Amino acid sequence: xxxxxxxxxxxSVQEGRISILNCDYTNSMFDYFxxxxxxxxxxxxxxxxxxxxxxxxEDGRFTVFLxxxxxxxxxxxxxxxxxxxxxxxxxxxxxxxxxxxLTFGKGTLLTVNP
Amino acid sequence: ETGVTQSPTHLIKTRGQQxxxxxxxxxxxxxxxxxxxxxxxxxxxxxxYYREEENGRGxxxxxxxxLQFPNYSSELNVNAxxxxxxxxxxxxxxxxxxxxxxxxxxxxxxxxx
Numbered sequence: 001x002x003x004x005x006x007x008x009x010x011x012s013v014q015e016g017r018i019s020i021l022n023c024d025y026t027n028s029m030f031d032y033f034x035x036x037x038x039x040x041x042x043x044x045x046x047x048x049x050x051x052x053x054x055x056x057x058e059d060g061r062f063t064v065f066l067x068x069x070x071x072x073x074x075x076x077x078x079x080x081x082x083x084x085x086x087x088x089x090x091x092x093x094x095x096x097x098x099x100x101x102l103t104f105g106k107g108t109l110l111t112v113n114p
Numbered sequence: 115e116t117g118v119t120q121s122p123t124h125l126i127k128t129r130g131q132q133x134x135x136x137x138x139x140x141x142x143x144x145x146x147x148x149x150x151x152x153x154x155x156x157x158x159x160x161x162x163y164y165r166e167e168e169n170g171r172g173x174x175x176x177x178x179x180x181l182q183f184p185n186y187s188s189e190l191n192v193n194a195x196x197x198x199x200x201x202x203x204x205x206x207x208x209x210x211x212x213x214x215x216x217x218x219x220x221x222x223x224x225x226x227x
Binding site for chain 2: 034045091102105107
């Protein structure tokens with residue numbers, strides 16, 4: 001039972017355009033959401049997060065939107081750059097739990113073409 | 115500030131053997147979590163250690179065990195290796211009670227033949 005779903009295994013965009021990566025979740029207890037980026041042969045790197053009390057969080061070129069009623073979040077990258085090419089993981093947690101367990105999606109491979 | 119370091123980077127074992135993976139947490143972090151990432155999947159939570167005790171466990175059998183040491187470094191031990199244990203094992207550290215962001219190491223790629 002996948003509680004965090006990233007239904008697009010891959011996404012290809014042109015440099016300078018917007019990249020939109022989507023994520024759906026089923027567990028209504030999740031209240032904190034994160035995006036991680038992973039390059040080959042490296043561990044995942046934290047990108048941006050959002051608490052369920054917000055519907056938007058921005059950090060430079062990266063914006064995460066949260067739609068709690070739809071149990072959906074998205075990551076927008078504007079403008080996309082070739083260095084953004086990586087696998088992006090959506091992750092969620094229940095901050096009321098006793099540990100910081102993250103539940104990850106399967107990831108979306110983003111390719112930004114020059 | 116030193117990041118999360120894991121050793122070894124690659125390992126090949128045969129079915130039935132035992133393996134120990136090691137992790138040094140990021141400076142100032144007191145919690146270590148271990149994740150398994152199979153090919154084509156996202157990382158899956160194995161367990162977490164805080165103050166040298168297991169503080170939560172995912173859906174993994176008892177042959178997966180761990181330790182955390184007073185300096186917050188950690189070991190993951192897997193007994194009776196199975197072919198399906200072939201995966202990237204990621205260690206992540208965090209500061210319990212302060213921030214839910216996990217900082218990951220580069221992982222240990224385990225191949226079971």
